[in-house]
Amino acid sequence: MDDAITRSDWIQAAAILLISIVVAFVVAKLLRRLIAHGIGPGFASIVMARLVSYIVVLVGLFYTLTTVGVRVGPLLGALGLGGLVLALALQGLVESFVGSIILQARRPFTIGDTVELDGSVGIVEDIDSRTTLLRALDGTHVRIPNGTVVASTIVNITREPIRRSALDVGVAYDTDLELARATLESAIGRVPRVLDDPPATINVTGFDDSSIGFRILYWHASDVPSELACRSDLTVAVHQALGAEAITIAFPQVVVWSGVAGPGPYISPPGSVEMPYPGLDAPGRAGRRRRGAQLRRPGRRKTEQ
Template identity: 40%
Template sequence: MPVADDVVDDVETLSDAFDTDGLDGWTWATAGLVLAIAIAVAIVVRWSLGAVLVRRLERSLAIFLSRTASYVVVLIGVVYALDQLRVRVGPLIGALGIAGIALAFALKDILENFVAGILLQIQRPFTYGHEIEINDQVGRVQDVNARFVTMLTPSGETVMVPSAVVIKSELSNMTVAGRRRTDLEIGVAYGSDLRVSRSVLERAARSVDGVLGDPGAEVLLTGFGDSSIDFVVRYWHGPSIAEFWRVRSDVAFAVESALDEAGITIPFPQRTLWFPDRSPASTDAGENPEEQPEIKPEIKPEIKPEIKPEIKPAE
């Protein structure tokens, strides 16, 4: 069979590549020393090159280049170590054959994440310190490597999202624009002066520390609800998640206080029930009370208990 023949050929090629006959302990020690030196040099290259590049390039790109350089140094060390052991790298790579294909399928997810990590480093849709949202996961980017994107959530949890998932998912970067807009919905009672209400809401929102002046806050009437006339307060603020919650809370406090001082009511859901004027006897809709038959009470005869005379025996 062709597949079996290929496997036999690969095994023979591997046996030829690993010609380790006659190797002594010094040769093994030399190979190990070469590999150890390569790893040490890779660590030095990674940190020193990263420190230099981060001053001149964007941080994520600098870290990516320094990591790539360290991987190249380790790879060179592995090749030299194999050469010390008389392992011929060329035939070794060619001997992978079907085994290499099987290994590639087994490591498909790892390779997919690795390639996705490289694409993220090249495209750079976000960088360290940006606050992003991926698949309902929101957090600050802590690390981007060849396999994962590590985020720190507002609740202090560390979330590691595979790079392949990041590439395939919808991504929201809340930091890159430098500002965010938030909408706060609020209703006023029917009968309120709408223009005065809008003016009060605008002044309250613009007075809050953290609300940007350009573009300024605006108030729009959105509709007439069941219990209130609805407005939306739109304002801009800093991009961080902490700033979002702080400013939103302060705007809500300011709006409530301003409306209370202006005598404008924020209604709660309520419903008015209206009953038409009709006699109690009219119970069905559309009936005329005058046509209702007179209802007379039913009089039942009083039933008295039968009293039997007491009969005493004669003395």
């Protein structure tokens, strides 16, 4: 049996290799367009197209070597063992590479979003094959491995156009709480950066060590500069409004009691307490509900006169 390689074998091998390269180029181009149309242009479409093109070329190279009489079995075994060792040695890089594909496919954030990743807050500048680049609020650049990003909690601060923040303020124990609440409402109305819809809410949070706590829940634009500016304006407005009504903003202090009780903040004992709450109570609804909720003792009936 003659095992010599003829000229036709070489021509056939070259044709197979050339066809595989052409097919790889065409498939990569079509696949890149398809992925970009599905999930948008980005690193994922480039990477997936290149991986498929490499696979097509490797298959063509396998048949090319077989045509010229090269035994590819031992070669494939050596390549597989070498690939396993290389994958174990570059486990971190492989993890980040796979993470970049997941980020591009699922798109929990895009370039330009303000996010919190692995304890760092900043604007997404770039997503490459290994890291995600953030520009922090202080102007520094932070690179976080994509594997860490995928494994950690992702907080997208600017995914929605608006979001809610809270401002806590404490008043002295001898404060008229209804007056304090009305004063805080007027302070909120003086801050243009606080959105009217959804409306802000004011909750009495409880009795603290040196104060009675109020929590203002307000809505504003979702970007961080708007958040900081809105909080600053609201803090100034609350301080001015409480000062104008002579309401003391409480601070840690020690009170020495002489044993004689002084007058309280209320002239007469207050009635039932049910302040209107946005989204829960309609005007006049609470009173009607209380009048209709009278209980009768069992076993007794009202007789007609």
